[in-house]
Amino acid sequence: MRSKRNNTLATGTVLLAIASAVLCAGEALGQDTKREGRRSRTKEVKPIEMGNAQVAELTKIANGRKLTVEDLLAAAKTYMPSGHHDDYVLFSSGGQSGQVFAIGVPSMRLLRSIAVFTPESWQGYGFAGDNDPVLERLKINGRLVPWGDTHHPGLSETAGDYDGQFLFIGDKANARVGVIDLRDWETKQIVKNPLTISDHGASFVTPNTDYVIEGGQYATVLGFGYAPIDDYKKSYRGMVTLWKFDREKGRIDVQSSFALELPPYWQDLADAGKLASDGLIFINSFNSEMATGGIEDGKPPFEAGVSQRDTDYLHIIDWRKAEAAFKAGKAKKINGFAVIPLETSIAEGILYFAPEPKSPHGVDVTPNGQFVVVAGKLDPHVTVFSAEKIKKAIADKKYSGKDDYGVPILDFDAVVEAQVELGLGPLHTQFDDKGYAYTSLFLDSAVARWTLGGEYSSLHAEQPWKLVTKTPVQYNIGHLCAAEGDTVSPDGGYLISMSKWSVDRFLPTGPLLPQNFQLLDISAPGTTMPVLYDLPIGVGEPHYCQMIKADKLKTWTTYPEVGWNPHTQSKDPSAPQAGKEGVVRTSDGVTVNMTAIRSHFTPEHVVVNEGERVTWRITSMEQTIDATHGFCIGGYNINLSLEPGEFVECTFIADKPGTYPYYCTEFCSALHLEMMGYLQVKPKAGPVVGDASH
Amino acid sequence: MPSFLRTIVGPRVLEAEFAAHPFRYVMPSILLSIARVMLLLSLFFPYWEMELVAPQYPDGLFLTAYVHHLEGDVREIDGLNHYIGMRPLDEAARIEREMSIWAVVAMVLLVEGAAFVHSKWAILLALPAILFPVAFLADLYFWMRKFGQHLDPKAPLSSSVKPFTPTILGEGGIGQFRTYAEIQTGLWLAIGCAGLTIVAFWFHRRAYRPLALRMAPAPSASKS
Numbered sequence: 001m002r003s004k005r006n007n008t009l010a011t012g013t014v015l016l017a018i019a020s021a022v023l024c025a026g027e028a029l030g031q032d033t034k035r036e037g038r039r040s041r042t043k044e045v046k047p048i049e050m051g052n053a054q055v056a057e058l059t060k061i062a063n064g065r066k067l068t069v070e071d072l073l074a075a076a077k078t079y080m081p082s083g084h085h086d087d088y089v090l091f092s093s094g095g096q097s098g099q100v101f102a103i104g105v106p107s108m109r110l111l112r113s114i115a116v117f118t119p120e121s122w123q124g125y126g127f128a129g130d131n132d133p134v135l136e137r138l139k140i141n142g143r144l145v146p147w148g149d150t151h152h153p154g155l156s157e158t159a160g161d162y163d164g165q166f167l168f169i170g171d172k173a174n175a176r177v178g179v180i181d182l183r184d185w186e187t188k189q190i191v192k193n194p195l196t197i198s199d200h201g202a203s204f205v206t207p208n209t210d211y212v213i214e215g216g217q218y219a220t221v222l223g224f225g226y227a228p229i230d231d232y233k234k235s236y237r238g239m240v241t242l243w244k245f246d247r248e249k250g251r252i253d254v255q256s257s258f259a260l261e262l263p264p265y266w267q268d269l270a271d272a273g274k275l276a277s278d279g280l281i282f283i284n285s286f287n288s289e290m291a292t293g294g295i296e297d298g299k300p301p302f303e304a305g306v307s308q309r310d311t312d313y314l315h316i317i318d319w320r321k322a323e324a325a326f327k328a329g330k331a332k333k334i335n336g337f338a339v340i341p342l343e344t345s346i347a348e349g350i351l352y353f354a355p356e357p358k359s360p361h362g363v364d365v366t367p368n369g370q371f372v373v374v375a376g377k378l379d380p381h382v383t384v385f386s387a388e389k390i391k392k393a394i395a396d397k398k399y400s401g402k403d404d405y406g407v408p409i410l411d412f413d414a415v416v417e418a419q420v421e422l423g424l425g426p427l428h429t430q431f432d433d434k435g436y437a438y439t440s441l442f443l444d445s446a447v448a449r450w451t452l453g454g455e456y457s458s459l460h461a462e463q464p465w466k467l468v469t470k471t472p473v474q475y476n477i478g479h480l481c482a483a484e485g486d487t488v489s490p491d492g493g494y495l496i497s498m499s500k501w502s503v504d505r506f507l508p509t510g511p512l513l514p515q516n517f518q519l520l521d522i523s524a525p526g527t528t529m530p531v532l533y534d535l536p537i538g539v540g541e542p543h544y545c546q547m548i549k550a551d552k553l554k555t556w557t558t559y560p561e562v563g564w565n566p567h568t569q570s571k572d573p574s575a576p577q578a579g580k581e582g583v584v585r586t587s588d589g590v591t592v593n594m595t596a597i598r599s600h601f602t603p604e605h606v607v608v609n610e611g612e613r614v615t616w617r618i619t620s621m622e623q624t625i626d627a628t629h630g631f632c633i634g635g636y637n638i639n640l641s642l643e644p645g646e647f648v649e650c651t652f653i654a655d656k657p658g659t660y661p662y663y664c665t666e667f668c669s670a671l672h673l674e675m676m677g678y679l680q681v682k683p684k685a686g687p688v689v690g691d692a693s694h
Numbered sequence: 695m696p697s698f699l700r701t702i703v704g705p706r707v708l709e710a711e712f713a714a715h716p717f718r719y720v721m722p723s724i725l726l727s728i729a730r731v732m733l734l735l736s737l738f739f740p741y742w743e744m745e746l747v748a749p750q751y752p753d754g755l756f757l758t759a760y761v762h763h764l765e766g767d768v769r770e771i772d773g774l775n776h777y778i779g780m781r782p783l784d785e786a787a788r789i790e791r792e793m794s795i796w797a798v799v800a801m802v803l804l805v806e807g808a809a810f811v812h813s814k815w816a817i818l819l820a821l822p823a824i825l826f827p828v829a830f831l832a833d834l835y836f837w838m839r840k841f842g843q844h845l846d847p848k849a850p851l852s853s854s855v856k857p858f859t860p861t862i863l864g865e866g867g868i869g870q871f872r873t874y875a876e877i878q879t880g881l882w883l884a885i886g887c888a889g890l891t892i893v894a895f896w897f898h899r900r901a902y903r904p905l906a907l908r909m910a911p912a913p914s915a916s917k918s
Contacts, residue, residue, distance in 0.1 A: 083752075597773060598773055599777075599850070622773075623769050623770065624767075624769075624770045624773075670777075671777070671850055674850070
């Protein structure tokens with residue numbers, strides 16, 4: 001009896017121990033993981049084999065449509081069956097549209113636009129009434145400037161590689177930089193440069209996105225000042241601004257940002273050094289002549305005056321030294337913004353020049369950071385500088401002289417590595433994983449592939465620093481973009497030619513023609529580099545674009561929590577909650593607390609008095625991918641996009657009495673048309689408008 | 695020990711007897727212990743799941759029932775259900791879900807108790823655990839039927855969707871949805887527990903019935 005009880009107890013204890021262990025394991029196993037549905041999105045595809053009948057049919061189709069074998073291969077390389085996803089996302093500037101476009105590669109399908117500098121009604125960007133924070137941030141000196149000329153997107157980088165977190169975009173027309181959060185693909189911030197009205201060289205980032213570089217362009221009196229053009233040399237200045245980026249907050253920290261005063265040489269594009277050239281910034285310039293135009297007075301026009309000298313100056317800036325000078329209080333304030341004076345930059349060894357063939361355009365650092373490629377524009381060469389030689393020349397003070405402002409000019413022969421003749425009008429350069437560089441040739445209307453030297457020589461079969469091949473593009477290529485082609489580890493494979501003129505490529509669209517984005521297959525080494533696809537862009541004239549591997553983007557498909565405020569990227573305490581909807585009247589006016597879920601708004605009746613200030617808050621209760629609602633009030637210029645979980649607020653003065661149906665502007669459900677309500681603005685006194693009995 | 699209690703608790707095993715047939719007497723205890731662990735473990739696994747498949751939901755919608763809560767796309771399914779006037783799923787089986795953990799623990803303790811009872815009454819203690827899987831499915835059916843049959847007649851789609859009973863096991867359909875409902879790990883564990891308990895009881899009776907007969911006083915003595 002005793003033994004039996006002991007036995008049972010022992011067994012029980014052991015089993016309890018096992019049980020608790022198994023329970024812990026069970027708990028871990030029981031965690032919910034992402035479910036695979038009954039219907040897999042991408043079906044298992046077996047390797048195909050073409051029978052005679054299929055070959056015959058394909059041939060018939062090709063001949064019927066006048067397609068070549070190359071065309072068929074191009075189609076096979078780019079065609080994306082329904083539900084298949086692209087390998088890359090191309091973030092492109094949207095030119096005068098003030099937006100950013102996202103395009104899938106290799107399918108070249110437009111995925112969406114992102115509103116930045118221009119109000120955009122689908123995204124509800126700038127249509128939230130009087131106090132819309134979007135409109136507030138688009139104001140310059142109190143005036144609404146609701147458009148931008150977006151030029152250069154800059155993806156945020158970690159250790160010189162795209163990290164997929166943020167995208168910066170420069171507005172040339174108004175010298176602004178927009179910050180887009182790539183979790184929800186929405187613009188979070190716009191900073192206006194306090195020094196200049198317009199500029200060109202934004203946005204380029206330092207390898208860890210410590211700074212966003214905004215280069216200048218047309219020299220002015222910094223801080224929006226006035227000086228007669230005759231005082232050009234004395235009073236006009238160029239600049240480069242280094243915007244400090246606070247990755248934690250996802251915002252540019254204006255107080256920690258600063259600029260460098262530069263001679264009025266019309267600074268152009270910029271690129272940050274990396275690896276071997278880490279800590280440097282390279283900027284081109286194209287008016288070291290300091291031409292001031294005046295064609296109307298018989299003086300040389302800018303186009304001639306700016307192109308007189310054989311060389312301009314490649315600007316070499318040590319940004320860590322500049323940062324130290326700024327932190328040491330050596331900057332002066334212009335229009336409230338910290339600017340390091342030119343004398344300080346010279347004295348502290350922050351700024352050096354190197355002669356470069358006249359009026360170049362792009363400056364691009366090779367992936368290993370060892371070389372800086374300057375494209376000639378008016379010179380058929382690209383000129384390759386060595387970062388190592390630049391550093392040595394600075395250390396050895398190997399100068400060929402100083403410019404009019406006292407900036408030391410490095411001896412050209414001491415810093416140049418190679419010059420490669422490519423053809424007419426070289427503009428911009430990108431890189432691949434095979435030791436090739438790709439340069440756009442505007443006048444030749446072609447993409448040139450050429451070989452890099454140094455440690456890249458072992459990657460390709462050809463001689464270093466030699467032109468390999470050219471592929472004609474249609475027409476007048478500006479920027480070009482290879483897959484992750486401006487990072488420390490380019491992917492190769494695909495290249496985009498951003499062709500400025502399309503001429504005969506598409507059906508006529510009136511006298512205003514679309515741009516032409518052309519996809520080139522650069523996966524094969526040597527001389528094969530075919531064009532695969534033409535994508536017309538009929539929304540603006542894009543400039544630069546960047547291509548990021550799609551799986552680097554950690555995009556939200558719904559907001560993380562219901563009541564999410566995209567402006568703060570957090571759940572908003574004032575977001576209306578389900579069951580607590582209603583109209584609240586305070587001394588300030590009326591607050592409408594509304595929720596939206598398929599297929600109704602709550603409340604559906606909102607009555608206010610004429611002249612009342614209305615604050616209208618809406619929470620989308622949706623948590624389902626793509627269950628987006630819209631909200632518009634016709635006549636009050638209100639249109640909001642309510643993405644799943646999003647909280648949006650709009651404000652207006654109900655100054656026009658009447659009956660205003662409000663409704664959902666996204667076809668959300670079968671009962672979408674029923675998703676509406678009435679805003680009734682009661683007249684102050686007198687007969688009711690529209691009432692026949694009065 | 696009073697005699698009725700002795701009758702219920704059943705005969706005790708003497709040391710010599712246990713030493714002679716250890717396997718016979720340990721077997722029911724081991725099986726019941728495993729059954730108890732399975733039932734406890736089931737609390738951490740889903741009992742039942744329905745996948746709803748429709749063209750606009752390429753990944754499907756899932757409704758996953760644990761004994762004490764619902765998981766999956768409950769909000770979305772509730773959102774869709776409001777069109778046909780079905781009440782939110784969270785309103786179903788509230789009491790059952792609240793009690794469920796304690797009920798399962800109680801069942802485990804009862805099975806534990808059954809291991810100490812050596813008479814045929816042990817089956818009574820084990821009965822809740824044996825019937826539990828059936829009771830779970832019956833309750834699920836009850837609520838599904840109740841919700842499906844009592845649709846709000848003023849709902850937007852009440853004219854096109856008539857009251858119905860969702861299929862709780864296997865394939866069904868409602869509107870543009872096909873539904874696939876299956877028993878999940880948790881319920882399989884509970885079913886395993888029930889099965890093992892029955893098997894254990896067979897071993898139990900094989901061990902203790904002869905023992906009881908042997909140890910019982912002679913019939914004549916008991917009658918006098």
